[in-house]
Structure formats: C-alpha cells, structure tokens
Amino acid sequence: MNIKPPLMDLPIETSESGFYSGFSKSVSIYSKIIIAILVMWAIVFPEQAGRILSTVNSFILANTAYWYVWIIALFLIVCFTLAIIPATGKLRLGVDGDEPEFSDFSWFAMMFGAAIGVGMLTWAVAEPVYHFKNNPEVIAGLVEGSTAENVRNAYKWSNLHWGFGAWACYGLVGMSLAFFTYRRGLPLTMRSSLTPLFGKALSGPLGSLIDIVSVVATILGVAQALGFGVEQFVAGLTRIGITGLLTESGTANTLGIIIALVIIMGAATASALSGVGKGIKLLSNMNMILSFFLLAFFLIFGSTFFGLQALFFGIWDYIAALPQLMFDVFRSDGVEGSVATKLEGWQGSWSVFYWAWWIAFAPFVGLFLARISKGRSIREFVLGAIIIPSIMCFIWFSFAGGTAIDLTLNGGAGDTIFSVPDGDKIFAMVVYMLGDSLGWIMSLLIVVLLLTYLVTTADSAVLIVNTINAAGDEGPKARPHIYFWGIALGAVVGALLIAGGTGSGGGLKAIQTAMVIGAFPFSIVMVLQCFALVKAVVNDSKRVKEGVQSTMDDVVATPTK
Template sequence: MSLKPPLMDLPIQTSDNGFYTGFSKSVAIYSKIIVAILVIWAVVFPEQAGRILNAINSFILANTAYWYIYIVALFFTVCTVLAIIPASGRLKLGVEGDKPEFGDFSWFSMMFGAAIGVGMLTWAVAEPVYHFQNNPDVIAGFAEGGNADNVRNAYKWSNLHWGFGAWACYGITGMAMAYFSYRRGLPLTVRSSLTPIFGKALSGALGNVIDIVAVVATILGVAQALGFGVEQFVAGMTRIGIGGMTNEAGTANTYGVLVAIAIIMTASTASALSGVGKGIKLLSNVNMVLSIFLLGFFLVFGSTFFGLNALFFGIIDYIMALPKLMFQVFRTDGIEGSVATKLENWQGAWSVFYWAWWVAFAPFVGMFLARISKGRTIREFVLGAMIIPAIMCFVWFSFAGGTAIDLTLNGGAGDVIFSRPDGDKIFAMVVYMLGQNLGWIMSALIVILLLTYLVTTADSAVLIVNTINAAGDEGPKARPHIYFWGIALGAVVAGLLIAGGPGGGLKAIQTAMVIGAFPFSIVMVLQCGALIKGIWNDTKRSSNGVQATTDSVVVSAAAE
C-alpha cells in the first residue's frame, strides 16, 4: 500500500453567531457545566462532596499506582528517545522557514513560570525538609529520619518528583500538539494530537469529549497549584503585617482565601485580556528576574557549601537510581502498620499524587509550551521543556531546601523552620537568617514574586482553556469568556478550600484533581502512540518524496 499525505484538515464545528461566536459550543458549554456543578456541589453540600470525592480518590490511588508509575516512565522514555534519534530529533515543530517567535530567555521564562513556578516557592523548602524527616529509605530502616545521613536520600526522592519524569508529562503533550498543529496545519487543540489513531472521527463527538476532558483536567490541575499558592500568599501577607488572614494553625482562613483569590484572579484576568505576547510575557520575564535574585540570595547568603553538596550528590544519586525509581511500585502485604503498607501509603501520598498532578497540569502546560515553541526542533523542545527546567528545580531544591536543613542541623534553628506550615517555611527561614527588618523586606519580595507566578499561571490557564474551547483558534477570545473562566478558576479554588474546612482545603482540591487527571492520563498514553506513528510515517514519506507537511502545494485530507 502506497504512502499517502497525512491528514491536514480537521474541521471542528464552531458557532457563527451569538455569544459563542468562534467557539465550539459542545466543548465550551459542557466544560462550564461540569466545573459549575463541581463548585456548587462542594459549596452547598461540602460533607457529601467530601465523602464521595474521597471514596473515589481512595479507589484511584489504591488501584492505579502501577498505571501512574509506568505511564510517567513511558513519557520520559518517548521524549528521550525522540530527542536522541537523529531522524526525529532534527524534525522541526513547524514547516521549513518557521522561526521561533520568542527568544530563548523569554521562552524559558514563560515555560517555567506557567508550569511550575508557584509550586517551587512552596516545595523548594518544604519537600526536602519533609523527606529529610521521612522517606522510603527511612521507612525501610536504611536511614534515620532527621539525621545527616538522610540528606542524600531526601534529595533523591525530591528530585524524583520534580525531575525529568515531571517535565516529560508536559513535554509529551506539548510536543504532540505542536507537531500535528504546526507541521500539518491542524487546530492547536488536544484532539489534533490523536489524528494518526482516530483520523477524521475527531471532528465530532469523540474529539469534543477529549477536549472537555482536557479543559476539566486543566482547571483542576491549576486549582491544585493555586491552592498551594494561596496558602503561601496568605502566609506571606501575614508575615509583612496584614493580619486576620490565618487561623490558629497558621493556615489561611476563609477571609484570607477570599482576599487572596480576589487579588490573584483580578490581576490574572487583566493579564489574560492582553494576551501571551504582552502581559504574560512581561510577567514571566519579571518573575524570572526576581527568581534569579532570590536564588542568588540563597547561593550567597544561604548554606552554599551544603547546597553544592546536595546538588551534586542529589543529581548523581537520582540519575543512578532513576531506572529503579521510575518503575518501582510499592505494594502492601495486607498488614496494617507493616513496612510494606507504609511504603505503599507513602507512594500513594507522594509519587502517585505528583504524577496525577503533573498529568492534570499537562493539557494546560502542554498547549502553552506548544503555543510558544513553533519553529523549534524536537531536540530543542525536549532540552528546553524537560532537561533544563528539571535542572533548575534541582538547583532550587538544593540551595533553598538545603539552607533550611543546614540551619536546622548546624545553625541552631531548632523548630523555627520545620514546625511551620509548608507555605510559611520559606518566610520563617529568611526571617531567621536576616532578622525582623531585613526579613520583612525579603518576605515582601517573595510575596511579589509569588503573586507574579500565581498571575502567570492563572492567566495562562484561562487563555489555554479558551483556546481549547475555540477549537484551537487563538483569535476569538471574547472578554465574557475570559471573565467567566477567571471567575470559575477562582471559584474552584475558593470553593474547595473553604468546603474542605480548616486544614482540609488543600486535601479537597487534591482529591478533585486526582479524579480529574485519570481520564486525561489515558489521552496522554494515546498521544505517545500517535506521535510515534506520525513521526515514523512522516520519515517514510520524506524518504519517498511524499508530502508530509503543509508547506507543499497540495493539502490532502487523506487518512494517516
């Protein structure tokens, strides 16, 4: 059978008039209904919602550990192999003559800010501190929690969750969407990345379902990041003297949640209205500069030698253990309190949760990466979207988290840092290091940096959701739709935080996110197959003189 040109025409029905002009009504309306039902349910019936969501969440975490561990290993393998193989690595995410729209610094700034910046400010300190006290090596009896001999273990496990596997989740979705959109002229939306498998069937109901799943996963994944960010933003506001926003436990109260959400979503909606090339680019550059300044502070005034050791040995230990860590699944022996059961519980609470979070984040970050990566080669894309960001995470964890551990082990900090809520740990650390006055100034800077990350994440998510709803068209960004998704995203975060009650708000968001991530994880596995099939066939087309991209004169609608 002779090779035919690939599918280069995927019509998606959009409205020609009215409120939804330019939008796929099936995707936009049903997405809004699902999100609205979730918010109303969580607020009006918090106990029932919590009980049912927790039951579903427990079932998923107990029965899908293998699934999440293995699919993340798959994503990492596919990204790495495609970048290494010369025939695929040099393929451009675009056609001949396409040049990158953004310079390297702005490109990386937007990727890092939208994808992971918010979480970094919370977890760069909190996660190494937690794993320093407890991790699978401690549970298995190979190390003692809180002792110097457990530092390397702490970084091995921290790097696992924020390293190559995490960024491979974003990379595989972004690469798939960019490849089929920019090389074949298909709409920049999730369904287009599956055309080698499902073909023209994606124009109808099947494609609508896939895009709806992507929208819901995006809202819930971003809500998780914003939930952590809101808690930390409130902690920072309290540190700089704005009172009444926290409860006795030091976490955000209802008033604090509502004020923080109002500030964040107002700013992010205004930025979203200005588009990617203006507001989001500017904010991304600002938060990258502030991030470099803050990181420089920890490099110079923090525990520099301790951090260098943590970075060097943490990366070595992580890479050496990676083949095992990527495929290792802990299973209970059925005995409550046994080592095997504790290991399974730890993996469900940490590794499986993180993989679900990155999967839920993938449609948003993946489309955003695709949007700003036109003209890059696959090798450049993997380097910029998977390798370099992971190394940046390692650096942050080593010097920010390393300073906290060193101050506690050797600097006389005691429980000043470790005893604080996760969002407040970084503020407690800088105040301990600098004293009240200089600590206030640094805390204010961190609050500003955090706000830019939160706004960048939220406004990017709003634009991406609208792009999916508009069948991949970045043009029809009617203001009412931007306002709706800005308000809806804030409502999801606020509703679940408040419905979860004191100390349970983030758990409620986590539960909803894990549930929303599972359907999209199936889509991502299909994206791997579609990408491999598409690149394989395009390579054969090119070698046989058959049209493979839209830069040819004839555009065919033949099936893959």
C-alpha cells in the same frame, strides 16, 4: 505509492454568531456545566462532596499506582528517544522557514513561570524537609530520619518528583500539539494530537469529549497549584504585617482565601485580556528576574557549601537510581502497620499524587508550550522543556531546601522552620536568617514574586482553556469568556478550600482529591498521544523517502510510473 499524505484538515464545528461565536458549543457548554456542578456541590453539600471525593480518590490511588508510575516512564522514554535519534531530533515543530517567535530567555521564562513556578516557592523548602524526616529508606529502617545520613535520600526523592518525569508530562503534550498544529496545520487543540489514531472521527463527539476532559483536567490541575499558592500568599501577607487572615493552626481562613483570590484572579484576568505576547510575557520576564535574585540570595547568604553538596550528590543519586525509581511500585502485604503497607501509603501520598498532578497540569502547560514553541526542533524542545527546567528545579531545591536543613542541623534553628505550615517555611527561614527588619523586606519580595507566578499561571490557564473551547483559535477571545473562566477558576479554588475546611490542610486535601480524579481520564489521552506521535514520526520518515507530502507546505513529488 504505499503511504498516503497525513490528515491536514480537521474541521471542528463552531458557532457563527451569538454569545458563543467562534467557540465550539459542545466543548464550552459541557465544560462549564461540569465545573459549575463541582463548585455548587462543594458549596451546598461540603460534607457529602468531601466524603464522596475522598472515597473515589482512595480507590484511584489504591488501584492505579502501577498505571501512573509506568506511564510516566513511558512519557520519558518517548520524549528522550525522539530527541536522541538524529532523524527525529532535527524535525522542526513547524515548516521550513519557521523561526521561534520568542527569544530563548522569554521562552524559558514563560514556560517555567506557567508550569511550575508557584509550586517551587512552596516545595523547594518544604519537600526536602519532609523527605529529610521520612522517606522509603527511613520507613524500611535503612537510615534514621532527620539525621545527616538522610540528606542524600531526601534529595533523591525530591528530584524524582520534580525532575525529568514531571517535565516529560508537559513535554509530551507540548511536542504532540506543536507537531500536529505547526507541521500539519491542524487546530491547536487536544484532539488534533490523536489524528493518526482516529482520523476524521475527531471532528465529532469523540473529539469534543477529549477536549472536555482536557479543560476539566486543566481547571483542576491549576486549582491545585493555586491552592498551594493561596495558602502561601496569605502566609506572606501575614509576615509583612496584614493580620486576621489565618486560623489558629496557621492556615488561611475564609477571609484570607477570598482576599487572596480576588487579588490573584483580578490581576490574572486583566493579564489574560492582553494576550500571550504582552501581559504574560512581561510578567514571566519579571518573575524570572526576581527568581534569579532570590536564588542568588540563597547562593550567597544561604548554606552554599551544603547546597552544592546536595546538588551534586542529589543529581548523582537521582540519575543512578532513575531506571529503578521510574518502574518500582510498592505494594502492601495486607498487614496493617507493616513496612510494605507503609511504603505503599507513602508512594500513594507522594509519587502517585505527583504524577497525577503533573498529568492534570499537562493539558494546560503542554498547550501553552506548543503555543510558544513554534519553529523549534524536537531536540531543542526536549532540551529546553525537559532537561533545563529539571536542572533549575534541582538547583532551587538544593540551595533553598538545603539551607533550611543545614540551619536546622547545624545552625541552631531548631523547630523555627520545620514547625510552621508548608507555605510559611520559606518566610520563616528568611526571617531567621536576616532578622525582623531585613526579613520583612525579603518577605515582601517573595510575596511579589509569588503573586507574579500565581498571576502568570492563572492567566495562562484562562487563555489555554479558551483556546481549546475555540477549536484551537489562538486569536483574541471574547471578553465574557475570559471573565467567566477567570471567575470559575477562582471559584473552584475557593469553594474546595472552604468546603474542605480551613484547618489542618483540609481545603488543600479537597483540591488534591478532585485533581487526582480529574487527572485519570486525561492520563489515557496522554498514553494515546505517545502512540499517535510515534506513528506520525515513523510514517513521515517513510513519506519523505517516497516523496509524499508530510507537512502542510510540502510540494508533492510526481509519482513515477
């Protein structure tokens, strides 16, 4: 016998009594210390924090473009290859007899709501509008911005950032965790996904370090999404008649930020206390229904034909250009103001930033995906967690953003939509389309939908952080820890928004900066996950041929002499 059974026992030391009973002290305490230091630093020394974070962020973005662009391509190749190969695609994320816990609708609703729903309401309108005005083709002088000839380019770049590459980040982490947790019986925590590379060493400090990096990346990645959501939520409250929450520049002021966070995090903490099967499932189903209603509104009353064209040509252009887009890195020629320098700056501000965001979001979404995907095959997982969500994003961008572009180009909207802050663009559009009275009703619906997305994202993040801190225990967690992480997540968002300044997007810039920095260490973990997962799948095929145990419920064949 040339190959041994895989590691199926990874003990992680947890406290047996006291406040941290059932939790890994090393992961829980150090994670809390890091987050607490960040919050206090941002509050007590806002200018110093902003300056240092900005310097580190600039260094990372200037020197890691190749890394971020190419590892996203790696994640996409690994996920699709495993799904396409017949022998690996049919492998179940579980053992024989395991069936999915949730229906396809609830599975997709929870995944979409937690993963990307918040960003969709902001960027489904704002991003196509941005790229309609400026993108690499415009910078290179190949087409003029804000013209009909630039619409297809706008969607090609929007689809790149929200398409297969983004969801491959989530899919890779989710597939890895589900594979090792539900096939091997290992703890549902990030360190388990690297056992083929490091083995039992992950029971000690190395494993704790990996989990700490995952927790910090999760908090900062979710803070980024909540930061956008808070700005949009305050804009929505203003649209339905609640005044005094905005600065002169149209962004949320300190009062608006505090009110929004109290509402969002209070509801999220209450939902997290009820667990995945109750509060999160109910909210996810609700926001999916409301999302379909809003999408139907754009399909029926928006620029339908324009949206259909944007959808078809956008997907066509994106897929045709994907092999180049996934590997192409723009580099400056050292001349300030040159086309090459502008292209490098654009890619750093958009593509590299997005890849960092999705990577920071990946430990949270990936672990959540693993938690709700037990019993599904790898092929089914890739279809449901990468391909279908990408198509949903394409549809949203085409009809929501397409309506905004068409109303500006052909509908007489002028600067009504384009001139307002990003979070307010969707509200400005529906008010322009429907008038004040009906626009108020639709704005209220969007505010409710946004709140459900924000709460789903925040409460899922709290549960996931507690799962990592509890060494993969999926059961009920001690209430004080849920309260702590609910408050901590809100504090990170509030502290960075306020410390970064409430004008000209300064607060969001501070969150973005912290997020990019926090994402880099976890990007290394994800690359290691690629090699670990491929190694495990290849070795399992050898084990099956030789009659060696490969899953936790296999019967080991009697070796022949």
